[in-house]
Amino acid sequence: METAKAYDIVSLKCRExxxxxxxxxxxxxxxxxISSLTDQIFIKANRIRTIEENTTRKIDEDEMAExxxxxxxxxxxxxxxxxxxxxxxxxxxxxxxxxxxxxxxKAKQLMMDKNHDYGEAWRDMRVSSFTDLxxxxxxxxxQIEDNMGQTLISEGIDAGYHDMLNYACFALIKLKQLI
Numbered sequence: 001m002e003t004a005k006a007y008d009i010v011s012l013k014c015r016e017x018x019x020x021x022x023x024x025x026x027x028x029x030x031x032x033x034i035s036s037l038t039d040q041i042f043i044k045a046n047r048i049r050t051i052e053e054n055t056t057r058k059i060d061e062d063e064m065a066e067x068x069x070x071x072x073x074x075x076x077x078x079x080x081x082x083x084x085x086x087x088x089x090x091x092x093x094x095x096x097x098x099x100x101x102x103x104x105x106k107a108k109q110l111m112m113d114k115n116h117d118y119g120e121a122w123r124d125m126r127v128s129s130f131t132d133l134x135x136x137x138x139x140x141x142x143q144i145e146d147n148m149g150q151t152l153i154s155e156g157i158d159a160g161y162h163d164m165l166n167y168a169c170f171a172l173i174k175l176k177q178l179i
Contacts, residue, residue: 008108014104026093027096032080
């Protein structure tokens with residue numbers, strides 16, 4: 001139950017930022033293809049790794065802001081994958097938040113199921129390992145995208161997005177010391 005509460009705190013923080021940006025920009029992200037969203041997540045994950053490895057930085061944002069960005073870009077990607085093809089480019093803010101909440105709920109359920117089966121092993125992991133796992137998932141997703149979504153035995157792109165979202169949430173929980 002402790003993990004679920006911490007996850008909810010993180011999800012609310014991510015949602016607040018998504019909501020504010022939706023008010024500022026609308027759903028301009030809807031113009032992005034899945035491959036472009038994957039690249040945006042890659043930029044965020046690569047920056048986190050750079051922050052972890054370098055002692056100096058020239059931009060005053062820490063890895064927490066980047067992990068939140070990963071969560072929100074993953075949600076955007078999941079919305080893009082699951083929204084009707086004829087949905088308008090500009091979604092009503094309430095509709096966008098509805099889609100956001102539905103995708104986050106799916107991710108949380110997956111996290112709870114995996115967390116049960118893995119025995120909360122993530123608690124003993126380093127934040128840098130979550131960064132590396134996200135980067136690995138991105139390389140896998142890019143390969144699937146290059147293969148036009150075709151896989152022989154692997155899960156699809158949406159499974160990778162769910163995993164990255166949950167790794168980013170675990171990193172945020174650890175960084176915020178919510179466990």
